Amino acid sequence: MNHEREIMPTIRIDAMGEPCPQPVVKTTRALQDMREGDVLEVHVDNETAVENLLRLADNRNIPARSKKVAERHYLVAMQCTVPHEKEEETETAPAAGRGDLVVAVTGRTMGTGSDELGEMLLKGFFFALTQLEPLPKVILLYNGGAFMSAEGSPVLDDLKQLEARGVDILTCGTCLEFFALKDKLAVGSVTNMYSIVTTLAEAMTVISP
Amino acid sequence: MREKTLCTIVTFLTPTDAMAFECFAGQHDLPGRLIPVPSAVSAGCGICWCAPHEEAGALGALKAANTLAIEAIYTLLI
Numbered sequence: 212m213n214h215e216r217e218i219m220p221t222i223r224i225d226a227m228g229e230p231c232p233q234p235v236v237k238t239t240r241a242l243q244d245m246r247e248g249d250v251l252e253v254h255v256d257n258e259t260a261v262e263n264l265l266r267l268a269d270n271r272n273i274p275a276r277s278k279k280v281a282e283r284h285y286l287v288a289m290q291c292t293v294p295h296e297k298e299e300e301t302e303t304a305p306a307a308g309r310g311d312l313v314v315a316v317t318g319r320t321m322g323t324g325s326d327e328l329g330e331m332l333l334k335g336f337f338f339a340l341t342q343l344e345p346l347p348k349v350i351l352l353y354n355g356g357a358f359m360s361a362e363g364s365p366v367l368d369d370l371k372q373l374e375a376r377g378v379d380i381l382t383c384g385t386c387l388e389f390f391a392l393k394d395k396l397a398v399g400s401v402t403n404m405y406s407i408v409t410t411l412a413e414a415m416t417v418i419s420p
Numbered sequence: 421m422r423e424k425t426l427c428t429i430v431t432f433l434t435p436t437d438a439m440a441f442e443c444f445a446g447q448h449d450l451p452g453r454l455i456p457v458p459s460a461v462s463a464g465c466g467i468c469w470c471a472p473h474e475e476a477g478a479l480g481a482l483k484a485a486n487t488l489a490i491e492a493i494y495t496l497l498i
Contacts, residue, residue, distance in 0.1 A: 331439055335456040335467060341422070376422070 224253045226260065227284065234260045235267055235405045238289075242271070245291040256283045259384040259393075263403045264289075270409075311415035312347040314340065316356035321420040330365075336420045337366035346378050349410055351402070353383035361387070362395040370398045383407065428452075428476040429461060429494040430469040430483075437489035438467040444488060451475060461494050470498065 222241055226234035234255050241251055253264055261277045264287040268275035275289040320329025321336050337359070340347065350373065352359050359366050360382045374380050380399025387393045387401065402410075411417055432438040442454050452471030461468070471479060473495060483490040 327439065328435060331435065331442070331454055331467060334454055338453070338455040 221249045222251045224251065227254055227256045229255070229260075235263050235403055238264055238267060239405070242273070242289070242291065247291055249291045251289045251291065253287045253289070254280075255285050255287065258285065259388075259401050259403075261285045261287055262401050263384070263406065266400070266402065266406060270406075311413075312345075313410055313414035313417045314347045314350045315411065315417055315419045316350065316352050316359055317419060318355035319358050320355075333359075333420060334365050337369040341369050341372055346373060346376055348414070349379040349381060350399075351381050351383075351407055351410060352399075353386050353407065355386075357382050357386035357390055357392055360396055360398050361390075361392040362397045364397065367397055374398055381406070381410070424497040426473040427496055427498045428471045428473050428479055429458065429496050429498075430471070430479055431457060431461060431491045431494070432468065432489055433491050434489070435467050437491075438469065441469055441488055441490070445469065450478070455498075458496055458498060460496055 222245065224234075224237050224241055226237055229237070234253060238251065238253050245251060255261060255264070265275055265277060268287075268289050273289050273292060275287060277285060277287045280286050316333075318329075319333065320326050321332035322329050340350075350370070358364060360370055360380055364370070370380050381402035382396060382399055384393075384401040384403055387396060430441065432441065438454055444450070445452060450471070452469050452475065454467050455470045457466055457468045469479075476493070476495065479490075479493055482488055483493055
């Protein structure tokens with residue numbers, strides 16, 4: 212007997228052509244009105260949006276899957292279980308020390324004054340991060356920070372090591388696109404402003420070099 | 421737990437010297453990288469060159485040549 216429940220669409224969101232983070236925003240709003248067992252279909256036109264939606268689902272413990280329907284047409288289906296399960300956990304969870312540390316890297320340099328010095332300091336910063344115990348939970352990379360996770364980055368090895376040790380490396384998709392780095396992401400995954408704000412808001416501590 | 425490895429640490433008197441060494445290393449394919457000076461080493465400008473321990477001989481020769489403002493060389497588990 213097949214116990215896998217057939218997923219039938221009950222709510223459909225057409226986010227084709229919508230810029231980041233609109234697909235996630237629309238999906239988040241729709242999820243608020245969903246009941247257990249309801250299915251949400253979101254149609255988007257780029258892989259970044261798919262990744263962002265799958266991440267949203269994962270953050271909320273919602274089973275989700277995606278498929279490419281056609282060129283520039285992707286479908287993400289989510290089946291609502293118990294809503295906002297992880298959020299409730301977060302609210303009641305005891306303080307976990309530095310395990311909830313989030314590092315936000317916003318540029319290619321550390322500090323201002325000399326770019327040359329700042330680049331060197333940032334390299335040292337990432338090395339020092341690899342030595343930190345416990346490690347950060349998430350490293351957010353946005354604006355010029357997006358260069359850090361792209362091919363040719365001087366700290367790529369550090370980021371790969373951190374990812375291998377369980378740190379989430381999240382790079383702003385808009386920033387990757389702006390700097391034409393979308394195809395050069397070499398570590399971690401793509402995120403959006405909605406997720407960045409949520410990560411920052413839920414962090415116990417945020418440091419920014 | 422992260423596994424520590426034996427490294428050769430080169431310290432400099434100024435950050436400018438450290439950056440100049442990084443440039444030199446890049447031009448001559450010297451393995452290693454700039455890192456903050458480990459707390460076990462109190463000397464130096466704050467930034468040092470960290471290389472695999474196998475490079476100790478080559479780095480020692482560079483210090484002896486006295487052209488790259490190397491302050492000191494250490495061996496450390498990092």
